[in-house]
Amino acid sequence: MSSTNFMGKLLDGVEVEWKSISDVFHLKNGYTPSKSSKEYWTDGTIPWFRMDDIRENGQILGDSFQKVSSSAVKGGKLFPANSIIISTSATIGEHALITVPHLANQRFTCLSLQSSYIDSFNIKFIFYYFFLLAGWCKKNTTMSSFASVDMDGFRKFQIPILCPENPKKSLEIQAEIVRILDAFTDMTSELISELTSELTMRKKQYNYYRDQLFSFEDDEIEWKTLEEVANFSNGKGHEKDITKDGEYIVVNSKFISTDGQVAKYSNKQICPLFINDILLVMSDLPNGKALSKTFIVDVDDRYTLNQRIGGISVKNKNELLPKFLYYFLNRNPQLIKYDNGVDQTNLRKDQILGVQIPILSLTEQKRIVSILDKFDVLINSISKGLPREIELRQKQYEYYRDLLLSFPKSEEIEA
Structure with a gap:
């Protein structure tokens, strides 16, 4: 089924209204509390996120992120729960949905829904839609000492509001899209994990046999x-x-x-x-x-x-x-x-x-090199083939994710 037909069935009779990010979200810049103020970094309870704390799929890496004390909060205001942080400098486009009050460093821009739109959006839907924003960010950067996003264009980036006159139906559609993408994300992550484990095991096998070849017990060597x-x-x-x-x-x-x-x-x-x-x-x-x-x-x-x-x-x-x-x-x-x-x-x-x-004798050295060369060819074939398969699976996931989020900008939705 084509993306147009699929979206036509899902959005049958649904109006799509477009709003700019600045119309829908509050935008705040992240910051790093002074490292010289020890009280900011002692007995902290507030998560403070850096680039190393998130993956490309928006997952938070465990609970190893740093925490700061309430005294480090500028103006006494945290970035609110259920908001999204997105990198707008350095590693452009990486983003995460944060479900607790938090702070983030200066590489991030925090987006939280304005009060008039809180009941209009499923925040997980927005998180998925921001993969399209991430792609836009990577194509619209300015260069100085490091890459940074064109923030004027960023604020004008368009967000779809589905059936604006019927918030209940809008949320139902968003929830269905989130359900599909959650399932697809889990399936893709599981497959990539299996492929990665296979690659790791093959490398361990290679290292084991190489170590055996270099385990010499002959005292005369x-x-x-x-x-x-x-x-x-x-x-x-x-x-x-x-x-x-x-x-x-x-x-x-x-x-x-x-x-x-x-x-x-x-x-x-x-x-x-x-x-x-x-x-x-x-x-x-x-x-x-x-x-x-x-x-x-x-x-x-x-x-x-x-x-x-x-x-x-x-x-x-x-x-x-x-x-x-x-x-x-x-x-x-x-x-x-x-x-x-x-x-x-x-x-x-x-x-x-x-x-x-x-x-060793040249004959023995040649024998060991010959064995390891054969292992090397095998492992390199696997090492190149599996990452390629992982890359293809990831691209497949991104393709269908983007199709699912491609809403028509005309008033009519083609059947």
Whole structure:
């Protein structure tokens, strides 16, 4: 059934009136209470939301959000319960429905229904409709030090009022739309969760077999420090040299941790790299997943490093295969042990060069590399296929959600 026919049946005989956001909502800017005023942050009971506290689907991340005391409230007025916060700067468009009195930081704009419209709307319906507003926000930003929404246009964004002369029927229609979208949201979330779990299990399986291959019990195995078998250097900060059409791919921790899917480009070569050089992440957030993750260079003179990445080149390839070292150093326990789970971990050069490397016969190194290459192909296939499936499911959900919320702007609803 086409969206026009579906909406025609759902809204048969229903008038749709359009109002601007500024007509329907009170708008307030979020703010951050002074960090130097300890009384604001002591024994707090009022939720204060930041960008990290919400997901893209508007869910609040547990109850780990910060709370402030009543003394931190400007003018003694909280953002009311059953209002929506939406990011209008930085991470544009992310929004959440908040069902308790609260505050939010300066990245958010809070929208609460004006008293004359409280009985006209199901707030969950508005929450879903604001995914369309979020899309508008992302397309209508101004740039200064960071992205921010065109607030004049934001205030003029149109909200549909269904059968304005019959509030009861309007609420019934809104409730039905919410019911459908709630069910579709739950179904999509469950499917994405299953796909994500499958991807996680496959990666754990890969890590298990890799660790087994690197569990050496032979006392006759020779061990050498990385300093003995390889040369080491790291990059420099060069954000000013980054351009979209530059000649060199700047390797950073995000580039490595996403398997090369994210890259920045520089028009100035700072740290040249060559095929079979190994790149290692030297810095990561507490309990992150990128520390000591590796990348092996696949072509000469294409990559350059930022200051948080170490470059490693094998001294004698007749003694140590670069691909073997690449696999061995990847998330190596000798390095990730420095992650204390509290502060950002910054590996020192001496810690990296002190890693003990097993010196096996080239035949054995080739055997291990061959096995891990096959695992790598399998896992990469799954790692690319499942996220693609997750992306498609999410897009499918968004497509049907937007269809359900596409109300005709003409006075007549086509059958």
